[in-house]
Amino acid sequence: MNTKYINLIDQTYYFPQEEFDLKEDSLQFHGIDLMELIKEYGAPLKFTYLPKISENIQKAKNWFAEAIEKHNYNGNYNYCYCTKSSHFQHVLDEALKNNIHIETSSAFDINIVEKLQKSGKINKDTYVICNGFKREQYITNIGRLINNGHKNCIPIIDNYEEIDLLSEEIEDDFKIGIRIASEEEPKFEFYTSRLGIGYKNIVPFYEEQIKNNDKVELKMLHFFINTGIRDTAYYWNELLKCLKVYIRLKRICPTLDSLNIGGGFPIKNSLQFDYDYQYMVDEIINQINIACQEAEVPVPHIFTEFGSFTVGESGGAIYEVLYQKQQNDREKWNMINSSFITTLPDTWAINKRFIMLAVNRWNDEYERVLLGGLTCDSDDYYNSEQNMNAIYLPKFKKEKPLYIGFFNTGAYQETIGGFGGLQHCLIPSPKHILINKDENGNISTKLFSEQQKSEDLLKILGYHDN
Template sequence: MTDAVIGWEQTSPVPDGTYFNAYLNVRDGRLYFEDLDLAQLFLGGGPDQGVGRTLSSPLEIVYLPVIRRQIERMEAVFAEVRAELGYAGAFLYAYASKANAAEEVIRTTLSAGAHHEMSSTIDVDIARHMIRRGLLTPDRLVICNGFKPAGSDYATNLLRLRADHERLVPVIEDLGEIAPFLTSGYHFDVGLRQKAYGANTSEAEIEAANSRFGLDVTQLWRAADYIAAAPNLNLTLYHYMVGSQLADPERFLAYLKPGIELYARLRRRYPSLHIFDFGGGMPVAMTLDFNFDYRGFARMLLQALQETCRRYGVPEPDVMGEFGRYTTAEHGAHLFKVLTVKENKSDLPWYLIDGSIMSSFPDSWALGEHFIVLPLTHLDKPFQQVQLGGITCDSDDVYPPKKSTSPLYLPVETDDLYLGFFSIGAYQEMLGGVRGSKHCVLPEAFELIVERGENGRYRFDLLPGQNAHDVLANLGYRV
């Protein structure tokens, strides 16, 4: 396996006009996020971008146009392949909200036309809020994953939400979850989740899999029979999620094939079933070496569904994906300033930044996850290989991750050197805790929400971070 490419990998300056990916590019020695000069946010000067003042680091960037772009791209991919193959079913894009539940994110996914997926009782409150604002419209499916046993707050809250939204689809994870919906007095379309997470390529492997998610094959048929006999329940969706960030299209499809087979068998007995939900797993570029053939995967998936459904004599299903990381990873960035350089007799100099890496990006130290790191300034100057240290006193507050062999290069010039971590918009803020107490009692950074109008002009909303009083009060100190 080759090393992940996390940034510029040469000692020479970055040529002007370089595009690192679809949205990060270099102009006059500075890094731009599409057309937004990131260094100008801190240094000022140049044409007015509309922020109104210079900002301090650390700074979180929430770039909402990327979310719309991701949704539109995936919908276009499946539309092209469906037309090419003459595929009869629809494609349904759902946003998996656990990736990032921020108001501006969910508002943007809904305004872009996505269906909505959720997994907890607070998610139900968020959905109700979006319904009241007219953003979660009656035509949208709301897929209700997660454990929802009878009597739980989640199950009870879902029953209340049904009064406000008809297209609510509880996805059953356990046989004991059916009863509240059966006795609710409402009609419900329901789904069944297969125990499928992991590298299972046959029904026997599914049955033997160790997963806390979903029903085994025997339970699946029992639940389907139970639902079919219920006067107010209608089986419409089969959920078969096999993993996360599956970067090999052939392997992704191989894991899905047993579920495609089971869907066709279920559909033959239960004609109301019409949605094959492959859940999550769609990968996204976390590093600069990412390469995934979305169109090729969509073609293989729809062809497999066509062939299997033809063999069983059943209609081709509507296909749903639950896109969390894919939707939100690239819309988020976190910008820091390099405070000082310490040689410390190490092979590589330490560049120390004004924030915490491990608090801001928990997956980096917990899972060894890589993210893109690029300088905002001095890209026209020589580079050297370095290691980054956060401002905390924790030995794990470093980047690249401790076991990583990926090199990190940054400019030798460190006066007014700012840098950014990119592709951090999924899970990192939610795992680190929004408005929570951070490691080594660091305050939460300011957040700049970026929107772009049809005329190309930027609009900004600056959300304040925490000050010392906020941090102390959050920890119970009354000062």
């Protein structure tokens, strides 16, 4: 009988895959021996595999380049990274090796931009697309950046007051974009996004606040779909509505020359993941080209804002199964040596699923289990893989340690989890390792942060030594 864990994976998925392979009975991730990583650093641990960031950026750039050439599209493509997905310096340093631009969402993002500019990692030709509802400090910081000569900083107008607020801070002329308040997918609890200005109100808004304003130049229309770029009737319908607005605006606003199709690409969340990126890019370019040709207006330059797609597939987390609890005659709980709520909060907050695989013991028999975290919260569990009704792992044996890995966790988990701060039930943040690969394929690792100690948490809580 095929009762081994490796048999289960073979029968369920195509394996090995581009990033996953086996060495004897242990999992390899992009050629990284995960058991060697565990032997060196212990578990739990988190890691960031930096080369994956550049790899995904270059893939997207190539998809757009091919589509632009195929359709004789007379516009440029600009790749922007959404810093909110991961603000860490090692992430920005890797991403910026690829001649990209930046999208910001709050005041402190601008301080990061200024640091990057000072260090020479970006220059004043780098586009800085400023999204989000802009409070006083965000307005002030945007104004400072533009006043210091960063003319390619483009605030995206989110409401009717922002142009006046920006005009008070910015000394000279400046460029802006307008965000469309897109209609949400029918399954949402509300019909229209809280962000941006409604489809029907954009042209009147332009005529009232921008057309005769000599200080402001409209350059960009910003179109964002919360569910991301997917091959659905909903997405294509919203894109066509956006293009109608672009065409109407372009006819009365010669300076408008860019369309930002925000809303990112999905990332791999299962070994059965199937998404035709090239087709989607090709069809987006085709639809924009057709709409503009029929309306006899110039096509826009294309901007995208990819956050999770940029950094998500670079991250991973590894835990050890500490103990197994048989709670009734059919439920076995494997207790990990960390917490899902604190280290992978998206699994708890929005029921997000990541790729989950055993790291070792692939030649052992498997069993059906539930996974539980260390907190005393009943919601601290992970109970299903994306394409199964339950989790199957090598059988728990106290004398044979079992390690499990969650992959493609690199976007949002640290910021949502409050990296370096308090965690639920004071569960410490695990070690974080940076992994790189040189041009000869040699892998190197570096400790980015140690596991939190009790002193770190006590200091935050105010228990200072006298």
